[in-house]
């Protein structure tokens with residue numbers, strides 16, 4: 650008799666715990682959905698680490714979209730080149746990293762509507778007297794971040810056309826490191842997105858000497874085929890544009 654009671658009790662207990670757990674899980678998912686967002690800090694003012702905190706335009710932009718659409722965000726700071734593989738492997742749900750929408754990337758991931766436009770810029774040390782031809786040609790060292798459109802521009806326009814050798818392009822994990830090396834005179838110029846180049850000129854002894862018109866647009870990226878999430882992001886983006894929140898963030902980070 651005792652044995653049967655105990656068994657019955659245990660079954661009851663297990664059922665209770667299970668249903669409680671389920672109710673809680675369902676309850677949570679109705680309120681908010683967790684999204685893991687990958688970025689690559691060191692790209693001011695879009696994403697920067699400040700005293701251990703990830704801040705920037707992209708961070709605020711994603712948080713504003715998340716608030717509209719009921720997402721709870723978990724941020725991951727990765728190397729820029731590993732963002733697309735991370736989306737592909739399902740390690741992150743969204744990449745918010747000032748990522749240019751390119752035909753090549755579009756084959757591997759899906760992009761939201763564009764949220765920013767940029768070209769490339771050439772920056773050099775403030776006191777340097779190099780002109781753009783000198784900065785980019787001859788035996789000068791050019792820096793850029795691995796896997797970016799800036800690095801591709803140097804490769805396609807200068808290296809592949811035989812204007813410079815491939816050892817003249819130095820790859821960095823972040824543009825912050827590239828600019829540090831520029832200031833320290835280890836390289837002679839950096840090719841980087843225009844808005845980021847402008848920001849560096851405010852924070853470092855560097856100046857912009859040329860704009861390379863590439864006509865880039867930034868988009869948020871999701872795993873190829875994740876049209877449900879993409880639609881949510883686009884809806885959120887258009888809502889924050891309508892509400893004035895987007896302009897508020899532009900003011901905060903660019904003016």
Ligand code: ARG
Nearest residue numbers: 689692746747748749797798
């Ligand atoms: N817009 C450039 C590209 O897509 C550079 C982006 C770098 N982003 C970053 N978060 N470090 O290649």
